[in-house]
Every structure is written in structure tokens, then in C-alpha cells.
Amino acid sequence: MKGVVYDFKPDRWLAAHVAGRHIPALYDGPLSCLSLRTMPSKPLPGPKWVRLRPLLSGVCGSDLATITTHASPVLSAFTAFPIVLGHEMVAEVLEVGPAVQRVAVGQRIVVQPFFGCEVREIVPPCLPCSQGYPALCQNAAEGRLAPGMLLGFCPDEPGGWSDESVCHESQCYLVPDELSLEQAVLIEPLAVGLHAVLLHPPHSSDKVLVIGGGMIAFAVLAALAWLNTGASVVHSFWEPFQADLSRQFGAQFQAIRENSDELIERVGGRSYRPRFGPSVSVGGYDIVVDCVGSSASMGTAIRTVRPQGTVVLVGAAAHLPGVDWTFVWNREIQLLGALAYGPEANYGHLHTFEATMRYLKSSLLPVEKLITHRMPLHDYRTAIRANLNRNQYHAIKTVFDFSIQHA
Ligand SMILES: [Zn+2]
Ligand SMILES: [Zn+2]
Structure with a gap:
């Protein structure tokens, strides 16, 4: 499998921190922490996990904050490296573990990227997880996975900037047939x-x-x-x-x-x-x-x-x-x-992803227009430059389109 890897190296991080603003290659070039790598694909992490083939995968401000060293050090206690970035993703299910019940091979899903106690197999779950908020999980550095709050920021599981990703079945939301891939990849940021x-x-x-x-x-x-x-x-x-x-x-x-x-x-x-x-x-x-x-x-x-x-x-x-x-x-x-x-x-306790999909099905807002740039994964440096110079590129949302890569 191929993926864009961010591998924290103190000297490279420092160079990017000090001079990246003037020399953007320190963010994404050969001497940066970022590279496109070919890696062996690993067995599924557990029986409730799912292997995914990303179809469209978005670039988020938090990815940029990591690459440009602007993320606060307070979060570094809950992050380990190297990571395959990417947490906004619409994907096709390639393989399901033996205990998976909610999704099947071939289905189109979007990923709720946060790893809560259920994903980390921590029982009983922490308070936010027991209330349905894995994004606020108190155990992001505990359990059977490496530290990491969400997919794309955890070294054990490759995120969506990759031709192969994985997630726990509890993170999967089926995409209704009425929604386009473009609408689907925007569900996470819209939510x-x-x-x-x-x-x-x-x-x-x-x-x-x-x-x-x-x-x-x-x-x-x-x-x-x-x-x-x-x-x-x-x-x-x-x-x-x-x-x-x-x-x-x-x-x-x-x-x-x-x-x-x-x-x-x-x-x-x-x-x-x-x-x-x-x-x-x-x-x-x-x-x-x-x-x-x-x-x-x-x-x-x-x-x-x-x-x-x-x-x-x-x-x-x-x-x-x-x-x-x-x-x-x-x-x-x-x-x-x-x-x-x-x-x-304030919305009848419906999950934000479900509410977002409900609106996407019925509303006429042209959300697809927010995708201003789409490119194959190997153009990841262009994607980063577009986001660093949003005015020049007129960029709002950049997505990696894996159909371009496979063409
Ligand atoms: Zn994000
Ligand atoms: Zn938790």
C-alpha cells in the first residue's frame, strides 16, 4: 500500500518550525517529516475491524497544523508517530473482520474518525464515550492502540491519505445511495x-x-x-x-x-x-x-x-x-x-453524522462547490501548497481522488 506518512524527527520538525514559512519544502519536501511511502499492508487490528479502499479523502486544517508545526504541544501527549494522515474519508469496504456485523464488503461508508473506548476495547468506557462522544475520550493514550485521538493521527492505523485504510466497525456510517461521493467526503467537516x-x-x-x-x-x-x-x-x-x-x-x-x-x-x-x-x-x-x-x-x-x-x-x-x-x-x-x-x-439526540446526511439528502445547498481542488495522492505536495496559499489557489477543500490515481 501507498500512503503519505508524517514521521516526527526533531531536527526536521525544528527546521520546518523555524524556516518553513519561507522555505515551504521544509514542510513537504525530501528533508521534511512528510513523505509518500510504500508499505506492507498489515492484518486487521482485530475481529471488529474493517479494511477500506478510500475513494475521496480530504485535507483538513488539523493536517496542515501538524505539517506546519502549528499544533499545540499539549496534544503531543496523545499522539505518536509515524502516522499516515487523513481522517475525512469516503471509502469502499474491502474486507471485514470475523466479528463485524454492521457493514459488508463493497458498501460505501464514511468514517467517524475518533477512537473512543469501544475502539480501544476499554471497559467500562469513560464518561464522554458512555455519552456517545468518542472525540472527547479520556483514554486516547490507553488501551490496545498506540496514543492517538483519531484515525490519521495514530501510528497503528493508516488514515485516508493512503490507498488502503482501516477502521473499527463502530466508526462506519453507511452512505445513502442518494449522496454523491463529493457530498459524502464532506460529511465529517460539515458535521x-x-x-x-x-x-x-x-x-x-x-x-x-x-x-x-x-x-x-x-x-x-x-x-x-x-x-x-x-x-x-x-x-x-x-x-x-x-x-x-x-x-x-x-x-x-x-x-x-x-x-x-x-x-x-x-x-x-x-x-x-x-x-x-x-x-x-x-x-x-x-x-x-x-x-x-x-x-x-x-x-x-x-x-x-x-x-x-x-x-x-x-x-x-x-x-x-x-x-x-x-x-x-x-x-x-x-x-x-x-x-x-x-x-x-439540541437535535433529538440524533448523531451529527446522521443529521448531516439527512440535510444533504434534502437541501439544495451546493456543498460540492466547497471542493475546489481534487488531485491524485502523489500530488500531495501540490495539495499542501494549495492550502498554504489559499488566496492564490482559491482553495477551500482539497481532496485526494483515488480514481485519478487508478486511471
Ligand atoms: Zn478535520
Ligand atoms: Zn473513552
Whole structure:
């Protein structure tokens, strides 16, 4: 089998960390931690495991954060190397272990990538797993697998950037025939957005600000459109090429390169001048969803949310130097972190994947347009460059298309 492997080597990691921004080959070239390798395919890890042939496999911001060394060291306790990356995948079932009951060879599935206690065969399961949230599992460094929170970040199981992958049967969701492969490969990131919105659903009178122009921001817009709450949605992003899709995904107002004051004036706020530093505003949005996770986006979120409003952090923030937290306490802002899917308390306890598939079957949102780039696996360096230079490439979601490779 062939897969794109990330193998942590301290000297290479350090070179990428120090100079990768200027020499991107340190992220993905011959002297980087990343390479395309041919490996022997291993026996299934257990009787409840399934071997997969990925059909389409997505590139996620968390993959990029690993490659560009921006992932926080706090997560390194739950990660081991080398890993075959890739956790957004639609695949065909190639082989099933003897105890597999829920899926059969030839079926088309999407993978819920997180490894919870069930996958690690830990009994009794931890509290989040017992509630259906393996993404929040407390045992990601325990049990029979190497440390790793999810498929594509665990050395024992190759992820989806590979012509062969595996997962536990409990991670498989059958793809309905009505859905295209393109819709199916987007189920995982779309479910991330839907979960973030369902954690704190807006009321019809609410004003919501969505910050970001990447896949997760569009997933949040899709969720707001699907849930049809009646809330008014302002979408703040940086690159003009994102404007068209923003409208198609239901954002009523596009705020391109607007600063906090301009964003807050849109909802009737007022600006004041402090003794020094940038101006400050009062008023603001009921909910701000930060899909970027940078110092700038978090700063904007804190400055534009109303007193006692809610900031939802979906972007994979790590260290955020220079963020002024004053308004969090001074305006009693609720800060809510959002990671991933599970049975949704605000959606009849239906699993986020099921809810996402239900919407994909019935809604007219053009989610396939979010796939801006598709390429064979051996072009993985181009995929990474497209994501490092999203404005130049007009990239939102890049997927590896294994039919191109096999052609
Ligand atoms: Zn992801
Ligand atoms: Zn668990």
C-alpha cells in the first residue's frame, strides 16, 4: 500500500518550525517529516475491524497544523508517530473482520474518525464515550492502540491519505445511495460545523457573526441555513473569492476585510476611543463563531460579541499571543469550545453524522462547490501548497481522488 506518512524527527520538525514559512519544502519536501511511502499492508487490528479502499479523502486544517508545526504541544501527549494522515474519508469496504456485523464488503461508508473506548476495547468506557462522544475520550493514550485521538493521527492505523485504510466497525456510517461521493467526503467537516451550531443554537431574533473563509466557516453557514433558525447571519472573511459561495451558503451580509468597529456598526453598535490602542465598541452580536482560531480572529470575536453573548471557538486555536481578554470578564462573555460530533442534545439526540446526511439528502445547498481542488495522492505536495496559499489557489477543500490515481 501507498500512503503519505508524517514521521516526527526533531531536527526536521525544528527546521520546518523555524524556516518553513519561507522555505515551504521544509514542510513537504525530501528533508521534511512528510513523505509518500510504500508499505506492507498489515492484518486487521482485530475481529471488529474493517479494511477500506478510500475513494475521496480530504485535507483538513488539523493536517496542515501538524505539517506546519502549528499544533499545540499539549496534544503531543496523545499522539505518536509515524502516522499516515487523513481522517475525512469516503471509502469502499474491502474486507471485514470475523466479528463485524454492521457493514459488508463493497458498501460505501464514511468514517467517524475518533477512537473512543469501544475502539480501544476499554471497559467500562469513560464518561464522554458512555455519552456517545468518542472525540472527547479520556483514554486516547490507553488501551490496545498506540496514543492517538483519531484515525490519521495514530501510528497503528493508516488514515485516508493512503490507498488502503482501516477502521473499527463502530466508526462506519453507511452512505445513502442518494449522496454523491463529493457530498459524502464532506460529511465529517460539515458535521463539525453542525455540531458547533447545535451546541448553542441561535434564536430567530439573534444576530450571528461567522468569522473565517475556510471549510469550517462554510460548514457553520451550511448548518445555520439547514437549521433555518431565522437568525441574521453576517459572514466575515478576508478574500474576495469567498464572497460568491458565502451568499450561496445563506449569509445575508458579507463583511470582506472589515475590522471589529465596522463589523459592530453593522448591528448598530457605537465606537469609543480609549486613551491609547484601537477603538472599542459597545453593542454587538449575540453569537460569534470563530472558525479561524488565530489571535486576530479571537480578538475580533471578543470585541464584537454583545455583553453576555456567546463566542463559539471551532477553529483549532493553540497559543494566541496578544489577545486582550478584558471583555470576557468585563462583559460576561460565554466562551464555548466546539470539537466534534455525537448525539446532539439540541437535535433529538440524533448523531451529527446522521443529521448531516439527512440535510444533504434534502437541501439544495451546493456543498460540492466547497471542493475546489481534487488531485491524485502523489500530488500531495501540490495539495499542501494549495492550502498554504489559499488566496492564490482559491482553495477551500482539497481532496485526494483515488480514481485519478487508478486511471
Ligand atoms: Zn478535520
Ligand atoms: Zn473513552
